[in-house]
Amino acid sequence: MCCRECAKCLGVILIPLAVLCTLANILLFFPGGNVETSEHITKEVWCFGGLLGSGVLMVFPALVFLGLKNNDCCGCCGNESCGKRFAMFTSIIFAAVGVVGAGYSFIVSAVALNNGPLCLMEDGSWDYPFQNGNYLTNHSSWSTCHAPESIVPWNVSLFSLLLVMSVIQLVLCAIQAVNGLLGTLCGDCKCCGCCGGDGAV
Template sequence: MCTMGFARPLGFALIPLAICCIVANILLFFPNGDNAQYAKDERLTKYVWFFMGIGGGGISMLLPIVVFVNLGKCAARCGTDSCVMCGSVMAALVGLAGSTYCFLISAVALMEGPYCFTDLGWSSPFEKSGGRYLFNRSSWSQCIQPAQIVEWNVTLLSTLIGLSTLEFLICLVQMVNGLVNAVCRPCCYKQEYSLNA
């Protein structure tokens, strides 16, 4: 089907996802939502400083959002639909890269577990567990401070993984849509021309 209207709702769908990614990443700096001291003392998992939600799932989505939402207007001004759709494919690729980055860093951070104070001092007690700690809630009590840091990290990192997966799927759908339209539109114009002739 030769249409570009499909991109606009996809762009709007990315907006809340990008905002939630940014918020989730920011919350990782404040264990239990109330203490910035751990961030100041750099007593957080090192992956928080990779800004996967702020940069990957958030800021990198600005280009796809702007392009997808304004695709129809741009096509009306430019008059070359194929070029516009190719531009949307490039924007979708940026979104795919950002969401992939967010997904991968969040997954690695989730597998490694939080950096916390244990009986042996500050460490990452689950670093070598290969993610098995996720299925053994009784082991979470190894982290004494910050309080409930394991639950906090698991919840937020799982949220980032879910949001980045949705962003990836939306950008993938638009990339396929853009490629199909870039190929399909010239065919449609030929068909319209032959019908009008």
């Protein structure tokens, strides 16, 4: 399979992942499925890890990867392969953008899982009762949060989802960085060890 066909496959996978991350981040603004005032929303939600990092920033590399398959660059100095090599080189830059976005989402999600959610305590104050990540395996401690309803499993589920999807995005963008490097160096599919087939990169 051509390096550009490989890039297209990666782009196809990244688009739904970006949409899911965006939706997960939006749902986090409704803790426990309820509408709360802004001061009652966990601070890491406002970092927009899923919305910006794994969402918006991931759309750009995904679209570039998708477009590589149909990129019929006219080349330079009469050499068609030159333009196609440049297109593959450009994909490395956008893969790096994807790595940064997914990395940001991963860090935000990891910090959010460690700190736990903002919730209403028994004394009537809103605070972060966990702050150490130990609550993840100690489900009995979740009763410390009285409101919003089911806020702990809600935050844990959504931030865990963002964490996993950001890791997948990181891996896919890293694969395209290597794929783009091979496409840049090899040029034609026929001379590229990672690429088979009769088409041109």
